[in-house]
Amino acid sequence: MKKLLLIIMLTCFLGELARAQQKRNCASDDLLNLHLANNPHLEQRMEQVERQTAEFIKQRRILRSASVQENEILTIPVVVHVVYNTSQQNVSDSQIQSQIDVLNEDFRKLNDDHTNTPSEFADLVADIGIEFQLATTDPNGNSTTGITRTQTSSSSFSYTNDGVKFNSSGGKDAWPSNKYLNLWVCNISGSVLGYAQFPGDDPATDGVVIDYQYFGTTGTATAPFDKGRTGTHEVGHWLNLRHIWGDGGCGASDYVDDTPSAASEYYGCPSYPQNSCSSNDMFMNYMDYVDDACMVMFSEGQKERMRALFEPGGARESIISDNPTDPDPVYCSSQGESTVDEWIGNVTLGDIDNTSGNNGGYEDFTNLSTTLQKNSNYTISITPEWESTI
Secondary structure, three states: OHHHHHHHHHHHHHHHHHHHHOOOOEOHHHHHHHHHHHOOOHHHHHHHHHHHHHHHHHHHHHHOOOOOOOOOOEEEEEEEEEEEOOHHHOOOHHHHHHHHHHHHHHHOOOOHHHHHOOOOOHHHEOOOOEEEEEOOEOOOOOEOOOEEEEEOOOOOEOOOOOHHHOHHHOOOOOOOOOOOEEEEEEOEOOOOOEEEOOOOOOHHHOOEEEEHHHOOOOOOOOOOOOOOHHHHHHHHHHOOOOOOOOOOOOOOOOOOOOOOOOOOOOOOOOOOOOEEOOEEOOOOEOOOOOOHHHOOEOEHHHHHHHHHHHOOOOOOHHHHOOOOOOOOOOOOOOOOOEEEOOEOOOEEEOOOOOOOOOOOOOOOEOOOOEEEOOOOOEEEEEOOOOOEEO
């Protein structure tokens, strides 16, 4: 009996120890590096997103206004794809709604704990003006709850192959990513809590993936990541935010002016202040690695960066469009002709069969419809009035 009791106590102790040692692990940066290594043209597309972002921020600071007004609330339709192997992984509708609620609180500065921000950073806490709503219409125009459920034979999914995002690998194909935020919930292999894809990457895999154990605030949500902040963190990446420490030392940047440089990430719930790089660190920011209860704010600079995506020419402009007839992107292929329906920025296309290796994947266009012939070169430019010349 004593031996049995000892085994039970030891098991409980080890379980508590494992939970105590659990650290936030986001694979978004690892995924980006993997995609950059596999697609040499991705860097160009991301640089284009950065140029548009920098120009928006520059003009906003000059004019203190923007064509997407600062007080305009932007609503993003969300589809949640639940991909489950066991009944426990098949999270409930109420758990899904709890995650949507957290996103709306955190991105609108409606979370009660934003007041825990230290006074040094209190004036920087931002209402991003972005809200999230489960989709009410599917890609075919039918009514929907904004939730899909797929039972899979796969016990888990890895970020390295994005298997959860494809029917063919036991997951669920994305809905058009120019119209929806795709959010997958599944069992992620390893110790990864979640990951997201940055703007400019492949639309077929665009979206956010969150482990079912760290999703929302009820059901399977597990402490210390049971307040829905994994979702907030990953959607921040999807909206072009980098980790607060820039994924490097003091010389690295997250491309935001008002977030102090930091030597590295923080875990758990640090006491304030913590200092590195000759300044106090903003570890309570949603884009650090602290526990859910201790991340409480986005900054004004992060707001600028996120909202730039929805300006004309922005990488996520189409997702808030009121025009349901906007075409989905059709990408240049390696054979035959390619119809180009959407663009982002000024693009020069090389030969369509990629013999010179110039386009090598896909380019995006807007308000332009033409047919590109194989083995022909085109320079496409767009005026500020969004007219096109070929």
